[in-house]
Structures are given as C-alpha cells and as structure tokens.
Amino acid sequence: MKVAVIGTGYVGLTTGVALAQIGHDVVCIDVDERKIASLRQGKAPFFEPFLADALDANRSRLYYTTSIKEGLVHGDVAFLAVGTPQNPNGSANLTYLHQAFASALSVLEKKASSTLLVNKCTAPVGTTESLSQEIAARGLSDQINLASNPEFLRQGCALSDNLYPNRLVLGGNAPAHETLLRLYAPIINQTFHLPAHLPRPQGLQQVPAFLVNTRTAELAKYAANAFLAMKISFINEVANMADLVEADVIQVADIIGADVRIGRAFLNAGIGYGGSCFPKDTLALRHMADTHGYHFKLLSAVIEVNNAQCIRVVEKLRDALGELRGKTIAVLGLTFKPGTDDLREAPSIPMIYHLLLEGANIRAHDPVAGDQARFVLPHKVKLCAEVQDTLEGADAVFIVTEWPLYQKLTPEVLKEKMRGNVVVDGRNCLDPRLFAGQMRYIGVGRGLKPEPEVPLSAQMVV
Numbered sequence: 001m002k003v004a005v006i007g008t009g010y011v012g013l014t015t016g017v018a019l020a021q022i023g024h025d026v027v028c029i030d031v032d033e034r035k036i037a038s039l040r041q042g043k044a045p046f047f048e049p050f051l052a053d054a055l056d057a058n059r060s061r062l063y064y065t066t067s068i069k070e071g072l073v074h075g076d077v078a079f080l081a082v083g084t085p086q087n088p089n090g091s092a093n094l095t096y097l098h099q100a101f102a103s104a105l106s107v108l109e110k111k112a113s114s115t116l117l118v119n120k121c122t123a124p125v126g127t128t129e130s131l132s133q134e135i136a137a138r139g140l141s142d143q144i145n146l147a148s149n150p151e152f153l154r155q156g157c158a159l160s161d162n163l164y165p166n167r168l169v170l171g172g173n174a175p176a177h178e179t180l181l182r183l184y185a186p187i188i189n190q191t192f193h194l195p196a197h198l199p200r201p202q203g204l205q206q207v208p209a210f211l212v213n214t215r216t217a218e219l220a221k222y223a224a225n226a227f228l229a230m231k232i233s234f235i236n237e238v239a240n241m242a243d244l245v246e247a248d249v250i251q252v253a254d255i256i257g258a259d260v261r262i263g264r265a266f267l268n269a270g271i272g273y274g275g276s277c278f279p280k281d282t283l284a285l286r287h288m289a290d291t292h293g294y295h296f297k298l299l300s301a302v303i304e305v306n307n308a309q310c311i312r313v314v315e316k317l318r319d320a321l322g323e324l325r326g327k328t329i330a331v332l333g334l335t336f337k338p339g340t341d342d343l344r345e346a347p348s349i350p351m352i353y354h355l356l357l358e359g360a361n362i363r364a365h366d367p368v369a370g371d372q373a374r375f376v377l378p379h380k381v382k383l384c385a386e387v388q389d390t391l392e393g394a395d396a397v398f399i400v401t402e403w404p405l406y407q408k409l410t411p412e413v414l415k416e417k418m419r420g421n422v423v424v425d426g427r428n429c430l431d432p433r434l435f436a437g438q439m440r441y442i443g444v445g446r447g448l449k450p451e452p453e454v455p456l457s458a459q460m461v462v
C-alpha cells in the first residue's frame with residue numbers, strides 16, 4: 001500500500017521504516033527541513049539502535065519531503081505522528097496535532113481518491129472523535145475517514161517494538177478496521193522479510209489486533225503508560241522501605257516478579273521515571289479525569305512518588321558527603337534511559353540543577369547525548385568526553401543512567417581518579433559486593449549489608 005507519515009520523530013520515522021520493511025511504499029513528511037535533509041542523505045536524524053541500517057535497507061521504499069501536499073498525494077493511508085507535549089496545567093498540548101490535521105485536510109479535500117487518516121499521537125479521549133466531527137462539518141466524510149492507532153513502542157528498541165509489538169490497537173469504524181488490518185497484515189501474521197540485526201522474539205507467531213472504537217483506543221494508551229509508571233513508583237516505595245528495614249529491593253522484585261500475575265518487568269527501583277511520555281501522559285490522564293469530575297487518587301500518588309524519588313536519592317548523597325557546597329560530583333548518564341539520545345524530562349536535568357543550587361560542582365558524561373546536553377545544562381556544568389575525565393577529583397560519583405559502560409566500573413577504576421569514595425548508584429546497576437570495604441556504595445533500596453556470600457538477585461532453589 002501507499003502510506004504517508006506526517007512527523008519524522010521517534011514514532012513517525014520508525015513507524016515509516018517498519019511499514020517500508022513490511023513492503024509498503026512510504027513518504028515521510030516533516031516541517032523540519034534539517035531532518036528531511038538528513039534523511040535524504042541517508043542519515044538518521046536522531047539516535048535509535050538499528051535505525052541507520054533499516055533506513056539503508058529500505059531506501060527503495062522510503063521517500064522524504066517537507067511538502068505535505070506532495071506527501072499526501074501519495075497515500076491511501078496517512079498517519080499523524082507529531083508531538084503532543086504537556087501544557088503548564090498538565091493537559092496534553094494538541095497544537096501540533098491540530099496544525100498537522102489542518103494541513104492534511106487542506107490537501108486531502110482536493111484529492112480524487114479517499115484516504116484513511118490515522119492518529120498515532122497520544123491524545124486525550126475524544127480527540128479523534130472531535131477531529132472526525134470537523135471532517136463531517138466540512139462535508140468531507142466520504143473522502144476522509146479517521147482512525148486512532150496509538151503507539152506503544154519504547155525508545156531504544158523502537159524498530160523492534162514496531163515489527164514485533166505485543167498488540168495492535170485499531171480504533172475506528174469498520175472500514176477503518178478493514179484498511180488497518182490489511183496494512184498491518186504482515187506484522188499481525190509475522191510474514192515479512194526479517195531485517196538483519198532484529199531477530200523475531202522466540203515464540204512470536206501472531207500479533208493480536210484489538211478492533212475497538214477511537215475512545216477505547218485513546219484511553220488504552222494512557223492506561224498502559226499509567227500502569228507501567230505505577231509499577232515503577234510502587235517498587236520505588238518498596239525500595240524506600242527496604243532502605244529502612246535493611247532488605248534488598250532487587251531480591252524483593254525478583255520474588256514478587258516471579259508471580260506471573262505481577263511480572264518482573266518495570267520493577268527496577270531507581271531515581272524515578274523520565275522521558276517524553278510517562279511524565280506527560282500520567283499528568284494528562286489525571287487532568288482528563290479531573291475534567292470529568294473524577295479524582296484518580298492512585299495516579300496522583302504515582303506522580304507524587306516519582307517527583308519525590310530523585311530528591312530522596314540526592315538526600316542520600318548529601319548525608320554521605322556532609323554537605324554539598326564545594327563538593328565535586330561526577331554525574332554519569334544524562335539521557336532518561338540508556339539506548340536513546342533523548343533528554344526530554346530526563347531526571348538528570350532537575351537533579352543537576354538541584355545539586356548546583358546546593359553549591360556542588362558538576363562534571364558530567366553521557367555516551368550519546370553529550371553534545372546536546374550543552375543546550376539544556378548551564379555552562380558551569382563541565383561536560384566531559386570520557387568517563388575517566390569526569391571522575392577527576394570527584395568527591396562522589398552519581399550514576400543516573402545505567403548505560404552498559406558504567407556497569408563495568410570497579411572500585412579500582414573509580415579510585416584512580418576520584419578524591420572521595422562515595423558511589424551513588426541511582427539505577428542499582430552495580431554490584432555492591434564489589435565495593436564492600438573499599439568505597440561507600442549507596443543504592444536505592446539496597447539496605448542489605450553487602451556481604452560476599454549474598455547473591456545479587458534472589459536465587460531459586462529447585
């Protein structure tokens with residue numbers, strides 16, 4: 001089929017590439033001329049594993065343009081995949097979506113054949129319906145049908161999540177369902193040519209597709225993110241308890257996660273969730289509930305716990321150092337999680353500002369986002385190109401993002417450059433036993449005294 005995707009961000013571009021991979025012809029449209037220029041040169045405009053290879057492998061089925069007119073002429077199906085950031089009151093900001101929709105309409109109303117317009121953006125319940133009403137009011141219902149097809153991919157494994165999703169959610173009327181089922185058939189039945197580097201997860205034969213109305217599709221997206229955020233805040237509260245009662249949160253997570261009704265995923269305690277979605281989507285869902293007169297208590301607690309978690313870990317650092325004024329802190333990891341260059345809502349940023357306010361000197365490192373970090377961090381933060389350089393003269397090291405290279409750090413490596421001996425592991429990614437008797441290791445919920453014979457994760461005896 002011929003497909004157009006409006007927006008070449010993390011979602012739009014990886015969706016476009018995945019659709020090309022399964023055999024469709026895809027035009028990617030963006031108002032950002034630099035992104036389109038970069039794509040035309042075969043370069044990915046942001047870091048996402050395997051994206052560069054996939055762009056190259058599918059170049060005969062991928063086209064790029066800044067002209068929505070040129071792009072939409074091409075499509076039987078056109079996706080809207082633009083940002084829906086946060087308004088100051090927590091609600092979703094639909095400005096980009098409305099702009100993209102208005103531009104799309106002005107082109108599609110003149111097009112001879114009909115188009116299925118599909119909203120992939122995370123948007124409040126009722127958004128697709130209200131856009132449909134606009135189409136109807138302009139007498140365009142025969143030409144343009146509108147669907148909601150929320151996206152569940154994770155940054156850092158976006159292509160894999162696109163090709164091997166846990167489920168597809170197809171929101172709309174019967175003709176929309178029929179078109180989307182045809183479009184996604186190779187993914188649903190897993191019949192496409194497997195890309196090199198991205199093996200299919202074992203056992204995956206069919207992907208379930210839920211055919212629902214647009215309101216259910218929209219709510220399901222927010223509910224999924226809120227539930228995952230709830231798991232993180234829950235385990236962070238358990239971690240805070242573990243600190244007080246001298247238990248180990250990783251072992252607790254292993255034990256409760258072994259129950260299939262709970263599951264081990266998203267039970268990694270740390271400094272809290274960040275990124276372009278969980279923070280904004282939890283706030284948007286709470287705002288949506290408020291506007292319907294419903295107080296979503298559990299969600300409010302999830303948000304509150306997350307906001308406090310980072311500060312809690314900083315307090316541990318302060319307790320260990322006495323006071324922060326004049327102390328040098330080596331911050332390792334700036335992105336909101338490993339595997340991405342995205343700094344949006346990364347916990348590292350408020351954390352660094354907090355440390356600066358308390359008078360600390362900051363040296364920071366990130367293996368991918370170092371250059372971009374210059375635009376979001378104050379100049380007095382020393383951005384270092386190498387980990388070793390970051391550690392120079394530091395009183396404490398603070399791991400904020402669990403990039404694999406930090407997980408290899410040993411007391412020997414740290415002590416070679418550091419002045420002090422405090423290690424704050426904000427992601428529980430180091431083995432505390434390695435530091436016993438050598439450095440002061442502070443994890444999140446790792447109250448258990450580190451003893452060599454204590455296994456790192458709870459062990460099953462069968």
Ligand SMILES: NC(=O)C1=CN([C@@H]2O[C@H](COP(=O)(O)OP(=O)(O)OC[C@H]3O[C@@H](n4cnc5c(N)ncnc54)[C@H](O)[C@@H]3O)[C@@H](O)[C@H]2O)C=CC1
Nearest residue numbers: 007008009010011030031032082083084100121122151155
């Ligand atoms: N980033 C993620 O991991 C996920 C994001 N989502 C949702 O998907 C949507 C898109 O998110 P991202 O891809 O992260 O956004 P992004 O900010 O990375 O990309 C959006 C792109 O749309 C372009 N754009 C804006 N207005 C446009 C217009 N009128 N015409 C053409 N292009 C336009 C921008 O230049 C930008 O390149 C959001 O609603 C987000 O909540 C859903 C699942 C995962």
Ligand SMILES: O=C(O)[C@H]1O[C@H](OP(=O)(O)OP(=O)(O)OC[C@H]2O[C@@H](n3ccc(=O)[nH]c3=O)[C@H](O)[C@@H]2O)[C@H](O)[C@@H](O)[C@@H]1O
Nearest residue numbers: 151152153154155232266267268272273274275277336337
């Ligand atoms: O709507 C979205 O944008 C996406 O949001 C998340 O994906 P993403 O933001 O890419 O990243 P996650 O891997 O979910 O991590 C989010 C944050 O939670 C933190 N996290 C995750 C897991 C965990 O156990 N503990 C924890 O603190 C991560 O460090 C990170 O800061 C969801 O996982 C996707 O399904 C969803 O599509």
